[in-house]
Amino acid sequence: MNKVMRLASESRVVLFSNSSCCLCYTVKILFEDIGVTLTVHEIDQDPEGREIERALIRLGYNAPVPMIFIGGKLLRSTNEVMSLHLSGGLIPLMRPYQALY
Numbered sequence: 001m002n003k004v005m006r007l008a009s010e011s012r013v014v015l016f017s018n019s020s021c022c023l024c025y026t027v028k029i030l031f032e033d034i035g036v037t038l039t040v041h042e043i044d045q046d047p048e049g050r051e052i053e054r055a056l057i058r059l060g061y062n063a064p065v066p067m068i069f070i071g072g073k074l075l076r077s078t079n080e081v082m083s084l085h086l087s088g089g090l091i092p093l094m095r096p097y098q099a100l101y
Contacts, residue, residue, distance in 0.1 A: 003048065004055040007052075008069035012097050015038045015066055016041050017041065017042050018042065021065055036094050066078055068081060070094075
């Protein structure tokens, strides 16, 4: 759990992902489209991936990925991210994290 929390707080917006997960890919594209640079940790490519996966599951979700942390705090599930986006709440929430063009 310590590694997950350390990685989650090392960058402003962090995504724990699996390189073959279509939901993870969707989240990456969504954040890219709204101008937010993600730090992505592909847990299936990390030697400690199984430990990270177990730690993410202990946070309370059946599926460990995608998990999004903003400012070191868990944003929750893909459903929450998509609901925020569809309701117009994601972009204002992400404004401090958007890249300047």
